[in-house]
Amino acid sequence: MNVMQRRMLDVFEQRQSFYEVLLAGKTRKSSAGAPLKPIKVMSYTYSAQFTGVAAVALATNQGVQDSIDTAGNCDFLITYMSAAVFNNATQALISTPYSRWNFTDNWSQTPMFDAPIPVSISTGNGGFPYLLQDPKLIPANTTIIVTFYNDSTVGPIVQDANFAFGGYKIYY
């Protein structure tokens, strides 16, 4: 077990309600009254991609959007977020890009952040994702809307961006 796996386990041990779901799944009955119907959990990652996003001044606060339709037969529990931003012209990784993001879903209609914030402050970078201490639940059949803001007007740098939401599909 590596450090990351150990940390993921730590997160789950603190996720009381996640265990409540699993435990409840072991004891509840199906709609017909029987037999018992266990909950199935599968690892999965949803992702959003942006290509050739031109820079816009920070003060203008203008982003571009991509949307992700989640599966209709299972909920999704986001346990980590990660991002990689590239220079569109050179395809070089920009480790701490001058760009921001936010996302919301059409179920909660509540943005994850109260305002767009820098990608690097909230996503980690590639193999070092940002772990949510309390995983975020996305219900089945929901659209996640990701908004990306390229603020790098010095240069300027046209950016490509990839966002990943890692976690678990939960089948009831």
Add this chain to the structure above:
Amino acid sequence: MVQNSRWPQDRMPRPVMSSTAGEDPALRSLDKAQYVYSWQFTPSATASQITKSWQVDKTNNFVISTINAMAFVDSTQVTGGLPGFLTVRDNQTQYSFIEDLALGLINTNSSTGPKYLRSMWPIAYPIGAGGSFTAIIRFPASTVVASTAWLTIDGWKDYTLGNTGEDQPWMA
């Protein structure tokens, strides 16, 4: 998770998502929701300190788990140092659970640093429903490079700590 005797348990019905036929709605209750409060600010060598306050919803407590900061130098839009010292105060209790912490300790400028190791602490701090909290940044008396900085306060909206949805004494 976090318990506090000031907030009696289970006095407020939890929001329940719509469920498909045959499912136990309790399994799909949403009792926590990850959320991030943010602050875009300008480091200064002349202001002795700057402050920012956030109001917590009346329908939920907000449990703070992680704090991050980062800065971009305005002339280059690359990440830079972040001078200053952070205090975060719960305005209801007047308790400062972070006091004069050097921002460099929670600066997420590193390209690969797993920020959860730096700034996620195992015992989260709850801000009561309808309460507020304030971040105070004190700047050292030294030259500061013109830059744009962000502070993020991560945690989760918690609907399970027993707030009643009624006005609390500190809401008056």
